[in-house]
Amino acid sequence: MCSVNSVRTYRRWARSSVGSSGPRRQLQGGDRHGEWLRLAGRVEVLTASCALQPSNAPSVKQKAVRGYGAEVMLCEPTNEAREKAANEVVKATGARFVHPSNDPDVMSGQGTVALELLEQAKKEYGVELDAILVPIGGAGLCSGVAMAAKSVQPGIKVFAVEPTGAADAYNSFKKRELLGHTGPVNTVADGLRTTLGKDVDHEAAS
Numbered sequence: 053m054c055s056v057n058s059v060r061t062y063r064r065w066a067r068s069s070v071g072s073s074g075p076r077r078q079l080q081g082g083d084r085h086g087e088w089l090r091l092a093g094r095v096e097v098l099t100a101s102c103a104l105q106p107s108n109a110p111s112v113k114q115k116a117v118r119g120y121g122a123e124v125m126l127c128e129p130t131n132e133a134r135e136k137a138a139n140e141v142v143k144a145t146g147a148r149f150v151h152p153s154n155d156p157d158v159m160s161g162q163g164t165v166a167l168e169l170l171e172q173a174k175k176e177y178g179v180e181l182d183a184i185l186v187p188i189g190g191a192g193l194c195s196g197v198a199m200a201a202k203s204v205q206p207g208i209k210v211f212a213v214e215p216t217g218a219a220d221a222y223n224s225f226k227k228r229e230l231l232g233h234t235g236p237v238n239t240v241a242d243g244l245r246t247t248l249g250k251d252v253d254h255e256a257a258s
Contacts, residue, residue, distance in 0.1 A: 102147070104137055131232075131247055153192025153246075162193045163200030170204055181208060188212035188221045189244040215239035220247045 103117045106129035114124050127137040138149045150158065166184060173181045184201055186194045191212075198210040214221050217238030224231045232247045239245060 102141065104134055104141075106134070129245070151190075151192075153190030155192070159192045159196040159199075161196070163196030165193070166197040166201035166210075167204065170201065180205065183209040183211060185211045185213050187241070187244055188214050188248075189246045191221065191248050214244055215241055218244050224248055 102123040102125055104125050104127055105114060105117070107126045108129050109126075117124050125137065125141070127133045141147060142149050152158065169184060170181060173179050184197060186197045188194045194210070194212045201208050201210055212221055215238075217236075218233065218241070220231055220233050230248060237245045
């Protein structure tokens with residue numbers, strides 16, 4: 053099994069998004085996403101930064117984002133609440149909302165995870181990977197990894213994995229329509245409690 057240098061990878065995908073918008077105020081969604089965008093913001097000289105996080109986000113994640121100098125704004129733990137809060141902040145400040153998954157620049161950066169996996173497997177183990185398993189929440193990471201991996205190795209298989217207690221991606225695939233959670237979300241994997249993103253993610257996966 054191969055592991056990736058998460059610090060290097062997160063920086064790449066964060067800088068991919070930050071760099072495309074220039075030195076301006078950034079509004080971010082997500083937990084680790086918010087951390088690394090703020091770190092990338094230091095490098096790209098952003099004037100200010102704030103991160104939207106669900107009210108039930110672990111305190112350690114909130115503390116980490118603040119540790120990089122970002123303001124943390126809490127909202128209800130639903131996509132609808134996040135979108136509403138994001139729109140209000142964007143309207144008031146002129147910030148650009150950098151969605152943790154439903155953003156083309158973020159997805160292209162997330163795809164570098166696959167490139168690093170393929171590179172590391174060949175360099176350190178002398179093998180080509182047959183498959184990659186990717187956790188799926190909003191689906192940006194999974195979409196980016198699938199596109200990047202298959203651009204290098206067309207025959208590689210990419211499997212999306214999620215908890216049975218938060219299986220909206222599986223249910224959406226089975227029904228061939230974008231579905232949210234049909235019942236209580238039951239998983240300790242808080243990053244996978246979110247539902248599939250619309251528009252960018254759905255189009256990339258179809």
